[in-house]
Structure formats: structure tokens, C-alpha cells
Amino acid sequence: MSRSEPTVRDVAERAGVSSATVSRVMNDAPNVDKQLARRVREAVKATGYVPNAAGRSLRARSSSQIAVLIPDADNPYFSQVVSEVEPAARSAGYSVMLCHTGNEPDQEQTYLDQIVARRMAGVIAIPSDESWSGLTPLTEANIPVVLVDRRLPDVEVDRIATDNMDAGRQAAVHLRDKGFRRPACITGPETLTTTEDRLLGFSHAWSTSAGGAPALYRGDLHFDSGFTAMTEILDDGDIDCVFVTNNRMSAGAFQAIRGLPNPPALLATDDDIWTRLVTPSVSVIQQPIRDTGRLAAQMLIDRIAAPNEMPRTTLLSSKVIERESTAGGPPSRG
Amino acid sequence: MSRSEPTVRDVAERAGVSSATVSRVMNDAPNVDKQLARRVREAVKATGYVPNAAGRSLRARSSSQIAVLIPDADNPYFSQVVSEVEPAARSAGYSVMLCHTGNEPDQEQTYLDQIVARRMAGVIAIPSDESWSGLTPLTEANIPVVLVDRRLPDVEVDRIATDNMDAGRQAAVHLRDKGFRRPACITGPETLTTTEDRLLGFSHAWSTSAGGAPALYRGDLHFDSGFTAMTEILDDGDIDCVFVTNNRMSAGAFQAIRGLPNPPALLATDDDIWTRLVTPSVSVIQQPIRDTGRLAAQMLIDRIAAPNEMPRTTLLSSKVIERESTAGGPPSRG
DNA sequence: CCCCCGGAAGTAAACGATTTCTCCCACCAG
DNA sequence: CTGGTGGGAGAAATCGTTTACTTCCGGGGG
Numbered sequence: 001m002s003r004s005e006p007t008v009r010d011v012a013e014r015a016g017v018s019s020a021t022v023s024r025v026m027n028d029a030p031n032v033d034k035q036l037a038r039r040v041r042e043a044v045k046a047t048g049y050v051p052n053a054a055g056r057s058l059r060a061r062s063s064s065q066i067a068v069l070i071p072d073a074d075n076p077y078f079s080q081v082v083s084e085v086e087p088a089a090r091s092a093g094y095s096v097m098l099c100h101t102g103n104e105p106d107q108e109q110t111y112l113d114q115i116v117a118r119r120m121a122g123v124i125a126i127p128s129d130e131s132w133s134g135l136t137p138l139t140e141a142n143i144p145v146v147l148v149d150r151r152l153p154d155v156e157v158d159r160i161a162t163d164n165m166d167a168g169r170q171a172a173v174h175l176r177d178k179g180f181r182r183p184a185c186i187t188g189p190e191t192l193t194t195t196e197d198r199l200l201g202f203s204h205a206w207s208t209s210a211g212g213a214p215a216l217y218r219g220d221l222h223f224d225s226g227f228t229a230m231t232e233i234l235d236d237g238d239i240d241c242v243f244v245t246n247n248r249m250s251a252g253a254f255q256a257i258r259g260l261p262n263p264p265a266l267l268a269t270d271d272d273i274w275t276r277l278v279t280p281s282v283s284v285i286q287q288p289i290r291d292t293g294r295l296a297a298q299m300l301i302d303r304i305a306a307p308n309e310m311p312r313t314t315l316l317s318s319k320v321i322e323r324e325s326t327a328g329g330p331p332s333r334g
Numbered sequence: 335m336s337r338s339e340p341t342v343r344d345v346a347e348r349a350g351v352s353s354a355t356v357s358r359v360m361n362d363a364p365n366v367d368k369q370l371a372r373r374v375r376e377a378v379k380a381t382g383y384v385p386n387a388a389g390r391s392l393r394a395r396s397s398s399q400i401a402v403l404i405p406d407a408d409n410p411y412f413s414q415v416v417s418e419v420e421p422a423a424r425s426a427g428y429s430v431m432l433c434h435t436g437n438e439p440d441q442e443q444t445y446l447d448q449i450v451a452r453r454m455a456g457v458i459a460i461p462s463d464e465s466w467s468g469l470t471p472l473t474e475a476n477i478p479v480v481l482v483d484r485r486l487p488d489v490e491v492d493r494i495a496t497d498n499m500d501a502g503r504q505a506a507v508h509l510r511d512k513g514f515r516r517p518a519c520i521t522g523p524e525t526l527t528t529t530e531d532r533l534l535g536f537s538h539a540w541s542t543s544a545g546g547a548p549a550l551y552r553g554d555l556h557f558d559s560g561f562t563a564m565t566e567i568l569d570d571g572d573i574d575c576v577f578v579t580n581n582r583m584s585a586g587a588f589q590a591i592r593g594l595p596n597p598p599a600l601l602a603t604d605d606d607i608w609t610r611l612v613t614p615s616v617s618v619i620q621q622p623i624r625d626t627g628r629l630a631a632q633m634l635i636d637r638i639a640a641p642n643e644m645p646r647t648t649l650l651s652s653k654v655i656e657r658e659s660t661a662g663g664p665p666s667r668g
Numbered sequence: 669c670c671c672c673c674g675g676a677a678g679t680a681a682a683c684g685a686t687t688t689c690t691c692c693c694a695c696c697a698g
Numbered sequence: 699c700t701g702g703t704g705g706g707a708g709a710a711a712t713c714g715t716t717t718a719c720t721t722c723c724g725g726g727g728g
Contacts, residue, residue, distance in 0.1 A: 004395075005453075005475070007714055018678045023716055031676060048474075053451040054391035055714030058683050061338075063388065065431070073417035076410070083407035086434040090441065095448050097399070098432035100420040107424065114429050117387040119339075140382075141339070223607075251607055258611060273557075273585055274608035277592060341684055352708045357686055365705060389684030392713045 006047040015043035026051060062119045066300060069099045069111065069125040069134070076272060077247060077289060078126065081148060084293025085124060092301045094121060103128045116141045122300045124148060129191050144303040148296050151193040156311045158303055160296050162287045163315040164194055168201025171243045171267050171285055174320045176210045178327075180241035180265055184215040186229040186253055187245040195221070198245040198269070198285075215239060219249050226252025233264065241265035241326065247272055254282060266325040280324030288316045340381040349377035360385060396453045400634060403433045403445065403459040403468070410606060411581060411623060412460065415482060418627025419458060426635045428455060437462045450475045456634045458482060463525050478637040482630050485527040490645045492637055494630050496621045497649040498528055502535025505577045505601050505619055508654045510544045512661075514575035514599055518549040520563040520587055521579040529555070532579040532603070532619075549573060553583050560586025567598065575599035575660065581606055588616060600659040614658030622650045 008026075012019040017036060024032050025040040043049075057063040066089055070078040086096050097120070099111040112134050115123060122144040127134065130152055138145050139157075147159040175183055185202055188195035199216075206214055217232060219225025226249030233239050234256065242264050244250040250268035257263035258278070268275060268284045275282040295314060303309075342360075346353040351370060358366050359374040377383075391397040400423055404412040420430050431454070433445040446468050449457060456478040461468065464486055472479050473491075481493040509517055519536055522529035533550075540548055551566060553559030560583030567573050568590065576598050578584040584602030591597035592612070602609060602618045609616040629648060637643075 008716095009714080019715080020679080020717075021677060024677090027716085033676065036677085050447060050450045050475075052392070052453065052714050053448070054388050054397065054453065055683090056716075057388035058386070058392050058685090058714080059716045061683070068432075073413055073420065074410075076408075076413075079407050079410075079413040082432070083434060086407065086432065087436065087441070090444060095445070096432050096434075098402075098416070098420065098430050100417060100430075102421065107421070110424060111429070113384060114387070116384045119386065119388065141384075251611060254611055259613060272607075274606075274611050277585060277588055277608050277612045279593060279613045342686090343684080353685080354687075354708060354710095355706090358707090361686085365707090367706065370707085386684050389713090390686075392684080392715090393686045395713070 005052070006049045007052070008049070011040065011043045011047055011049045014047060015039045057119065062121055064094050065097050065118065065120050066094045066122045066124065066297075067097045067099050067111070067115050067120050069101060069108070069123060069127075071101055071103045071126060071128045073098070073100045075248070077149075077270060077287075080289045081126070081293040081296070084290050085297045088294050088297035089301070092297075094301070101128065108134055112137050115143065119143075122146070122304050124296050124300055126150060127152060130193060131191070142307075144300060144307060146296050146300045146303065148292060149194055151197075158299050158311045158313070160292060160299055160314045160316070161194075162292065163317050164197035165201035165204075166315075167269075167285050167287070167318045168198040168203070168243075168245075169205040170318065170320050171198070172202045172205035172209065174283070174322070175241045175243065175265065175267060175326065176206065178241075178265070180326075181210065182215075182238055182240045184217060184233050184239045184242045184264075185245065186217045186219060186226060186233075186242060186249055188219065188221045188249075190218075192221070195245040202243055202245075214243070219252075221246050221248060223248045223252040223255075225249055227256045229253065230256035234260075239264050241267065243267045245269055250275075250282070250284075254278060265328070267320075268325075271321060275323065280327075283323045283326040284321050285318050286321050287318045291316055339386070340383045341386070342383070345374065345377045345381055345383045348381060349373045391453065396455055398428050399431050399452065399454050400428045400456045400458065400631075401431045401433050401445070401449050401454050403435060403442070403457060403461075405435055405437045405460060405462045407432070407434045409582070411483075411604060411621075414623045415460070415627040415630070418624050419631045422628050422631035423635070426631075428635070435462065442468055446471050449477065453477075456480070456638050458630050458634055460484060461486060464527060465525070476641070478634060478641060480630050480634045480637065482626060483528055485531075492633050492645045492647070494626060494633055494648045494650070495528075496626065497651050498531035499535035499538075500649075501603075501619050501621070501652045502532040502537070502577075502579075503539040504652065504654050505532070506536045506539035506543065508617070508656070509575045509577065509599065509601060509660065510540065512575075512599070514660075515544065516549075516572055516574045518551060518567050518573045518576045518598075519579065520551045520553055520560060520567075520576060520583055522553060522555045522583075524552075526555070529579040532577075536577055536579075548577070553586075555580050555582060557582045557586040557589075559583060561590045563587065564590035568594075573598050575601065577601045579603055584609075584616070584618075588612060599662070601654075602659075605655060609657065614661075617657045617660040618655050619652050620655050621652045625650055 008019045008022050012022045022040050025037045068082055068085055089096050101108040124146050126148045127150050145157055149161050185199055187199040217229035219229050230253040244253050247270035266282055268282050271284045271286040275284050342353045342356050346356045356374055359371045402416055423430050435442040458480050460482045461484050479491055483495050519533055521533040551563035553563050564587040578587050581604035600616055602616050605618045605620040609618050
């Protein structure tokens with residue numbers, strides 16, 4: 001029923017050559033007779049030979065897989081990054097192992113062990129927080145790492161991210177230009193550099209250009225905390241515009257003002273599909289997610305080729321997309 | 335600088351035992367002296383030994399990875415399936431390789447080669463259409479496959495999917511019970527079993543219970559074609575309710591009626607975030623996506639353990655979630 | 669004419685973990 | 699006292715590929 005898979009020796013025998021020659025043909029080595037090469041290729045076809053990746057990887061002491069470590073595959077930001085990394089990696093001859101840590105340390109540890117055990121060619125990681133300890137085992141095993149989106153203190157490693165400070169600045173400029181005067185910011189925990197940088201950029205730009213500081217509401221990045229924060233803002237009164245620094249809290253915040261007659265202006269983060277469908281449509285800071293994924297893969301591939309060069313950081317800029325939720329200016333003069 | 339990784343022999347030497355014993359300890363084999371086992375474990379810690387997956391996989395003639403083949407990681411349906419498969423697989427000791435075919439045959443072929451080359455333990459596949467040829471190389475290599483969501487003709491293989499005919503029937507019942515009388519259906523190409531089954535269930539239930547056939551509009555599953563179809567429906571007039579059979583066309587269809595005073599009722603597919611945020615909120619057929627992913631993984635793991643049993647098909651039922659877009663009944667009698 | 673060089677192909681030794689086979693020993697029953 | 703039994707551990711073969719080393723050519727220069 002199930003014969004065992006053909007090996008390089010079976011092919012060699014059928015082509016009347018040695019296994020070394022077969023290997024040379026498979027790897028396009030120079031100095032192989034055209035005639036023989038053709039015979040080998042025919043034998044490969046005839047036997048249906050597919051090189052065993054384990055054997056190859058054992059001999060080569062590395063594999064042609066890269067790992068992508070993400071906290072949560074459901075979040076469209078992460079899944080878009082993944083779907084851009086994948087084709088870029090494949091066209092360079094790598095395949096992608098998806099590691100979905102769910103923000104849980106033991107799950108992450110399992111994957112880190114796997115990555116080392118498989119001698120993966122490299123890792124693209126979105127760490128869960130700034131105390132991320134996963135980097136050490138990887139660097140010790142000489143596995144190149146590219147960080148996406150989040151910054152770690154005291155480490156020298158390749159990184160690609162949105163210029164979050166600048167994104168916050170753009171948000172402030174947009175809201176001020178539209179005539180709003182009493183801003184609030186719904187943001188994440190202080191330990192998360194992504195949202196914290198956006199807050200810092202926003203606050204700094206606001207205080208230097210308009211004066212004063214935005215009211216501050218912190219959530220846990222999820223939908224519900226965005227809803228709760230916006231509800232508090234409505235209760236507190238006196239706020240005429242709200243900047244939300246991540247995608248899910250943006251949706252939650254919108255839910256809280258849905259259908260209200262005179263809601264505060266809303267500037268959300270990430271251009272998800274819902275922002276165009278709701279009424280009023282929602283202005284957003286659009287991050288260059290697709291570029292991020294593509295360039296992360298490129299960066300990793302470059303790093304694998306040149307392990308000893310200096311680490312780089314690439315920052316990509318975002319832009320404001322204006323829609324109805326900030327178009328109107330403040331509701332009234334008072 | 336970079337010493338080479340410790341091997342089983344290094345550990346053996348340090349613990350004063352043979353490599354065989356180390357292997358036995360690592361794999362929890364019975365009949366190992368407690369004392370020795372402890373010494374081995376200490377040596378493992380001290381050396382930082384991590385078993386080389388390639389060596390193990392070569393000897394075992396199989397790997398502990400499963401592959402998930404999806405057409406498009408961006409689609410929330412697929413990414414949710416993946417994010418459920420992953421933890422279920424991991425807790426059974428498998429890791430997940432993500433294969434993102436982008437509906438392109440050559441990309442898919444690359445991955446199929448990889449899957450065979452790596453002797454993967456199994457594959458969860460969402461084929462792009464009913465002429466999917468990827469199954470053959472896998473079954474020839476004795477790699478178990480579980481199909482998700484889509485049906486293939488003439489193959490006997492494990493499958494898990496939503497009961498799409500029943501979903502269509504539920505849609506018809508809901509719209510008829512709400513008092514609508516002139517339905518349209520926006521659906522996908524005839525070759526896609528998923529959307530076709532929903533259409534069939536819808537049409538059949540409608541004709542037997544209310545009489546007549548729904549007006550038919552076909553799209554290519556993407557946002558724009560949903561928008562176009564709904565625009566045509568509005569032009570054609572005479573339609574009082576619309577059932578859309580996939581998630582992205584649902585969003586496009588909503589876009590076309592956004593803000594209109596008396597739009598036809600809309601019943602969408604998949605409970606995406608936007609359906610609750612828009613005005614009017616949108617009634618949906620909710621598929622059990624999370625169960626689908628979890629059970630697909632379970633099914634594959636069972637199959638790996640028992641390769642020779644008969645293939646099974648599991649159908650999961652969906653349910654209608656009623657919101658504002660179908661709540662009102664038909665706009666007027668005249 | 670001889671030597672050396674270089675291209676082409678084969679031989680065999682790695683890579684690292686597992687596992688069969690074998691050996692040793694202690695213990696127990698006859 | 700002896701033969702059998704079974705647990706515990708080591709030696710060595712094995713998985714399939716790649717590659718350093720060898721071998722065998724033929725040809726060109728001294």
C-alpha cells in the first residue's frame with residue numbers, strides 16, 4: 001500500500017549515477033555534465049522524488065523556515081502583517097511558521113523552544129510588552145530577530161515600526177486645525193510603547209501648539225475598555241474631541257457615541273472596514289501596515305544574509321484620513 | 335563567539351551516561367533509574383541543551399508540524415479559524431505552519447512541495463475551488479488532510495463545515511417570518527460550494543414556504559462586487575429584502591444602502607464587528623467559526639492517530655442574529 | 669615523453685536523535 | 699546451587715542529505 005518515499009539513492013540508482021551527483025543537480029551546482037543532469041532530472045520526475053527537509057536541514061544545521069510571533073491572530077493589524085510577510089518570505093525561499101502566543105508566557109516559551117529546536121532561519125516578533133524575555137534565548141542561539149511595532153529597552157536589534165510619536169503629532173495637528181479645543185485621549189497601558197508613543201506625540205504637539213494637556217483615559221486595548229472610556233468621557237462632559245490610539249478601543253469608543261445627536265469628534269487608529277460604513281464615518285490615523293509586513297520580511301532576509309552588520313531601525317509614517325467624525329468642527333461656541 | 339549548540343552527546347558526557355539514556359530521559363521512557371534521570375536533567379539544564387528537531391524528525395520519518403492552507407489571511411473568517419486551530423494543535427504537541435496561497439496555483443504548489451518535503455504530520459486545508467488539485471500529492475504521501483468549509487467532489491476525506499444549506503434555509507425563514515415578500519440573494523460564483531449551498535438552501539426554503547424564487551445577483555466575493563450588486567438591486571426596484579452569502583460582499587452591500595431613507599432589509603453573513611456599529615445595525619447569519627477551527631484541529635489529530643478509519647464529515651449549524659436591518663418588516667404595503 | 673592541472677564524478681563521512689540489539693546484573697523459584 | 703527472568707544501560711546502526719576528499723580522466727606545457 002504505502003511504499004516508503006523515494007530517496008536520493010533511489011534516484012541515483014535509476015539515473016545510473018551517484019547520490020552526490022543527484023544532490024549537485026538538485027542544488028544547481030556548477031560543473032555537472034548537461035547530459036547527466038538531464039538524466040537525473042528525468043529520474044527525479046519518474047520516481048516522484050521530493051528531497052527530505054529533515055535530512056537537508058540536519059546536514060545544513062539550519063532550516064529554511066522563519067517564525068512569526070504574534071500575540072493575537074484575530075487582530076486585523078497582526079493578521080495583515082502576517083499576510084504581507086508571507087509572500088515576501090516565500091519569494092526568498094523561506095516558509096513561515098505562525099506562532100500565536102495569545103499573550104501567555106508559557107505558550108510563548110513553547111514556541112521559543114520550537115524555534116531553537118528547529119534552528120529556524122530567523123524570527124519576526126511582535127513582543128507583548130517591554131519586559132519581553134523571549135529575545136535572549138534567540139540571540140543566544142544566533143537566530144536573527146526583527147521586532148515589529150514595539151520597542152524594547154536596552155537591546156540592539158533590528159526593528160520596524162510606525163513612527164508613533166509622529167502619528168500622535170499628526171492627530172493633534174488635525175484636531176487643532178479643525179477647531180477643536182478640549183481634547184481627550186483614550187490610550188493603552190503605560191508599558192506598551194506603541195500606544196504610549198502615540199499619546200506622547202499627541203500631548204506634546206497639543207501643548208506646544210494649542211496649549212494645555214489632553215484629558216487622559218487608559219484602557220486595556222480591547223473593545224470594552226474603549227466603550228467604557230468613551231462613556232466616562234461623555235459623563236465628564238467638557239470634551240469636544242477624542243483621539244483613540246488603537247484599533248479595538250476605537251471601535252468600542254465609537255459604539256458609545258453611536259446614534260448620539262452631538263457626539264465629540266472621534267479620531268481613530270487604523271483604517272478598518274467599519275470606519276467607512278458607520279454613520280458618521282470615522283476619521284482615522286492610517287498606519288502603513290502592508291509596508292510594515294513586507295519590509296519586516298525584507299529586513300530579516302537581509303539580516304540572515306549579513307548577520308554581523310549594525311542593527312537598524314526603520315520608522316514608517318502614517319497619515320490622517322479625514323471623514324465625517326472630525327469634519328464638522330466643534331458643535332457650538334458655547 | 336558562537337560555540338555550536340550542545341548535542342545529546344555533550345549532555346551524555348557531562349552526566350556520565352550514554353546518549354541512549356539521555357534520549358530515554360528526554361522522551362520519558364519507562365525503565366530509567368530515577369537517580370540517573372535526575373543527573374541527566376541537571377546536565378540538560380547546565381548545558382542548555384535543546385533537542386535538534388531535524389535530527390529527531392529524520393529518525394522518526396515525520397515531523398510534529400501541521401500545515402494550515404488558507405487562500406487569504408486577511409479575511410477574518412480564515413484568520414479566526416487559524417487562531418483557533420493553533421492553540422488546539424499546540425496543546426496536542428504540534429506546531430502550525432501557515433500557508434497562505436493567495437488563490438494562486440504556483441504559490442500553492444510551492445507549499446505542497448514543502449509539506450511533503452517536511453513530512454508534515456497533517457494538513458488543514460481550505461481549498462480555493464472545487465477543482466482543487468492539491469489533495470492528490472498529499473494523499474499520495476500519506477499525509478492526512480482535513481478540509482474546512484469547502485466541499486470537493488469525488489473525494490473521501492475528513493471535512494468540517496458550516497451546514498450552509500441550513501444556513502440558507504434559516505435566512506429564508508427569518509425574512510419570510512418578518513413579512514418580506516420580494517427577496518434577492520447576492521452570492522458567489524457557482525463553483526464555490528460554500529456560497530452556492532447557502533443560495534440553494536435559501537431558494538429552496540423560500541419557494542416551498544413563500545413561493546417563487548429570489549432574484550439572483552452573483553459577485554466575486556469581494557467588497558466591490560457586493561456594492562455593485564446592491565446598487566443594481568436598488569436600480570431594479572421591486573426588492574424588499576436581500577440575503578448576502580459572504581462577509582465581504584455583505585459589507586459592500588451595506589455600503590450601497592448606507593444612509594438611504596427606505597433601504598431593503600439586509601441579512602448578512604458572518605458576525606463581523608461592523609455589523610453592530612453601523613446604522614441600522616445589520617442582522618446576520620452567524621457561523622460557528624471558533625468551533626470550526628477547534629474541531630478541525632481535533633479532527634486532524636484524531637486522524638493522525640487513526641489513519642485507517644473511515645473519513646467523517648461534521649456539519650455545524652449557524653444561527654440568525656436579529657438586528658435593526660431586518661427588524662422593521664417591509665417598508666409599506668402599497 | 670612526462671608531469672601537472674583541472675574538470676567531472678564517485679566514496680564515504682559527517683549532521684543529531686532514536687532505537688534495536690546486546691549485555692550485565694540482581695533476584696527468585698525450583 | 700542453578701537456570702530463568704526482567705530491569706536497566708550501553709554500543710552501534712539508522713534516518714536522507716550534503717560535502718570534503720578521492721579518483722580518474724584528458725590535455726597542454728616543459
